């Protein structure tokens with residue numbers, strides 16, 4: 001192999017240094033933009049004493065958003081955040097309807113019509129010692 | 139310049155005289171009109187007193203007029219009795235008791251504020267700031283007592299509080315006036331609940347706690363437009379603006395013995411007449427520049443009032459729209475110019491393709507223009523988000539989640555574009571930064587480049603060969619026109635377009651809705667802004683990434699490929715509508731256009 005002439009070598013060197021520092025700069029910029037300034041949304045919601053939700057009741061908890069049912073088998077919370085693109089679903093009757101692109105779900109969150117493909121998740125409901133209910137949004 | 143082309147009105151001298159007259163007349167009227175009846179300004183004008191109480195600035199607050207001695211105080215003293223409540227008292231009962239003990243003296247038994255009628259309840263201490271009661275241990279002018287006490291029960295009184303949490307914090311820290319911070323947390327909560335109840339903002343059966351306060355929205359309304367209509371003020375202002383533009387454009391016209399002005403210099407000395415025919419260009423490019431200037435000016439004006447915080451954004455937009463003198467006109471102009479820019483840019487693009495003007499050497503400029511079009515759409519979307527009211531909620535959430543649906547890099551992309559995964563302060567400020575800085579600057583640079591390339595490429599595409607046997611009307615036209623003539627034509631287009639815009643902005647208000655609340659309400663508008671309706675319709679088909687991200691990107695890509703894929707239009711046909719040799723490209727774009735329009739119509743059903 002012929003040794004690289006001095007000129008070309010220097011040129012190669014400067015160019016690669018330039019590329020390198022450019023990449024570093026871009027990386028720095030990407031890091032700059034990646035900071036999460038807001039705290040993540042709350043994961044746990046204290047929704048007050050369990051006796052506020054008697055057997056057979058269906059309550060819409062808009063702050064989560066979720067629907068809480070008290071069935072004979074205990075509390076069932078169904079998330080009301082559409083699994084398609086995150087709009088809050090409406091609940092005109094028993095079932096759920098998304099206003100944004102028209103997904104439908106049955107009362108337990110199963111998809112009955114697209115474009116959503118995943119069911120509305122069921123959220124964990126915990127009863128604390130002092131009788132309050134905690135809903136865990138995943 | 140040919141004499142034929144001159145309309146008398148545009149003849150310089152008479153034009154200037156008319157504009158000056160208009161300025162004079164409208165200026166006179168504008169000055170003669172009393173300042174806009176802004177409730178804020180009226181309500182906080184204190185009467186000359188030794189002490190100005192720290193009355194918070196509130197919207198639509200009615201305040202008591204200057205106290206005057208009422209001749210015969212008649213007052214049902216039973217209104218002062220301690221209220222009787224159940225045992226054990228509910229939170230609202232406790233709130234009532236706190237209110238009775240702490241707040242009532244100033245704010246009145248029904249929250250009416252310190253009205254004359256309420257002061258009657260004090261009997262001879264009715265004007266206690268002059269009766270000098272307590273004067274021994276208080277300032278010489280008597281007991282320190284606020285003279286202006288806002289009513290608590292009027293419509294819109296609590297509007298500056300976004301939610302119950304804020305009202306609670308405010309009460310805790312600032313009330314009562316004579317001993318701020320003396321309320322315990324329980325008492326502050328109770329009295330906040332009572333105030334909410336008084337204003338019909340407390341949901342049935344809810345106990346206010348420190349935790350749920352932020353989910354009880356207060357600021358939930360759109361201000362009432364001012365009673366007196368702004369129409370004719372706006373019309374006069376519009377006339378003033380138009381004549382201003384007119385005069386401005388006249389003064390840049392060439393004057394004998396003077397060197398050409400800057401604006402004139404931006405134009406080539408002469409251009410072929412064929413390039414300047416309105417029915418060929420539709421004036422779309424020039425109009426787009428004009429709209430950008432309007433957007434820049436009105437946008438800068440809005441910046442003086444808009445506060446990009448989640449609490450204040452929607453409220454300040456309401457201020458601009460309803461309270462700031464001529465603010466409504468400025469905002470409507472900004473809104474309508476932005477909508478018009480999308481349409482005009484689309485027409486410009488269609489014109490370029492339908493006349494075959496995209497081919498070399500204008501290929502690069504075509505790409506620049508396409509980039510500008512995309513930036514205009516993004517600017518429109520970010521500007522729309524800045525409203526931060528219920529009208530934009532789903533578009534924002536669906537839009538950011540759409541980005542998040544990109545495989546692998548989705549989340550990073552959302553972080554980069556909108557600062558956070560959930561709407562919040564970080565997201566708002568980032569959209570603000572994009573709108574005012576990132577996109578606007580990039581757009582400005584691209585626009586200048588685009589304009590520069592037009593000249594660099596030898597003007598806009600028009601045939602270089604003088605056709606033999608021109609149609610009669612073209613025969614008489616000169617083959618080249620001077621820049622003064624070009625400027626004159628631009629001026630006419632600008633004045634006409636400006637006039638139409640001003641009329642629309644006077645009569646059709648830009649949309650506004652109640653401020654976004656932290657509670658997710660389902661009455662939010664679920665439609666995307668009109669220029670993205672077709673994407674929303676596509677999203678109903680299936681996979682978000684495929685239909686919502688990939689498909690629109692492919693559309694842009696295909697548009698960009700037009701000059702590279704389709705054959706060059708024949709030289710003899712350049713500069714005409716629908717050249718035969720450009721059929722393929724025309725057909726392609728027409729199909730695309732029809733599809734997008736159909737999807738849009740489907741989405742509005």
Ligand code: FES
Pocket residue numbers: 082083084085086087098099100101102103114115116536
């Ligand atoms: S967000 Fe619910 S269907 Fe698209």
